[in-house]
Amino acid sequence: MDVSIIIPAYNRLWCLPRAIDSCRNTNCDVEIIVVDDGSSDGTWEWLEKQDNIVKIKQVNQGQTYAINNGIANARGKYIRFLDSDDFLVEGIIDKQFIAAEQHAADLVYSGVDIYVEDTKEIIKSPEITPWDDFLTVQLGNSYGSHFLGMLFKIELVKKVPRRPDYAFREDRMFLLEYGLLEPKTVYVAGCAGYWVKHTDQMQANYRGLKAQVTNWQHLNIYKKILSRLELDGKLTKNRKNAACNVLWPLAHWIALNHINEANEVVNWIYELNPSFKIPQKGVLGSMYKKMGFKNTEILLGLRRKLLAR
Structure with missing residues (x-):
């Protein structure tokens, strides 16, 4: 098997067929592994009627467990991860597989565009500049390929299991831990697939305690x-x-x-980069420079409370 494509699914029957169809019609040998994470919308019943899919059913445990279950059953030389609401561009699987084989690459990457579900609008992302250092790109906030635009060597993937303890940011943790292995990377120009934006998106619904946990996980990943x-x-x-x-x-x-705790993060920033320049401009930038981070954030908090009233 050349490529294993792992698709975790939970109550996404409305978009799962599109994701699966985008993985077909390849020249290389591909297995599509769909892990149903305890869906209640008829996903499993639909999967049972489909051909040429490796179907795995598990009790609802979360996306990370579903992905690890898929990895454990994968037979491909390479792996790619595809969320059930996203989809790939025709031909990209073969293009990236060929590039991986020609260059003995551990990771092949391409660009990813945005698809707005409600309007069917496609938002083009900036063209990627081939990376000199994979980790520098993934550590920063400049545009880098989304993981759905990447093809990974299975040997390295199995050294970096997806982390349930970082469930809200585990894709970031995975890419950074993969980067620690110093993979040989190759760039394939063009768009690999579409990161779909819709109202049911997990990241769009982080509020309250869940948002706080997400921030904690994000910070600890960097630590x-x-x-x-x-x-x-x-x-x-x-x-x-x-x-x-x-x-x-x-x-x-x-x-x-x-x-x-936020002020401690800012102190850490200046330890890492004593010449760090505050990105905000205008009045807000001046406040951070003259009053300091903590005092400025206290004033911003008071302003939010006043506006809420």
Whole structure:
């Protein structure tokens, strides 16, 4: 088997057939593995009627467990992950497989565009500049290929299981831990698939405690990855700077509920990059510079409360 495509599914029968169809009509040998994570919308009953699909049913445990279940059953030399609401561009599986074989690559990546479900609008993403350093790209917030645009070597994937303890940010944790393995990467130009935007999207519904947990997981991912890089003597200046560009907005979100912890993140940013420049311009940028992060965030919090009243 050349490529295993793992599709976790939970109550997404409205879009699952589209995702599956986008994986067909290939020249290389492909297996489509769909893991039904305890759906109640008829997903399993529909899957049982389909041909040429590896079907796995499990009690509802969450997407990460479903993905790991799929990995355990995969037979391909390469793996790609596809969310049930997204879909691939025709021909991309063969293009990336050929590139992987020709260059003995551990990871092949292409661009990903956005598809708006309600309007059927396609939003083009910026063209990717081939990466000099996979980890620097993934640590930063500049545009990088979404994981649905990537093809992974199964040997390395099995060294980095998806992490249920980082469920809300486990795709980020996976890409960073995969990067620690220093994979050989190859770029294939063009769009690999469509990241679908819709109202039922998991990330769009993070509120309250779930949002706080998400921020905590995001922060701890960076603590673990940067600590590992520093221990290995691989925490380069570019990697530090890339991480700071993510940690600054993350500190703002943490400050909504935990101002002291957020201020600790900002102190860490200046430890990583003493010359870090605050990205905000105008009045807000001046406030951060003159009053400091903590005092500015306290004032912003008071303003939000007044506006809420």
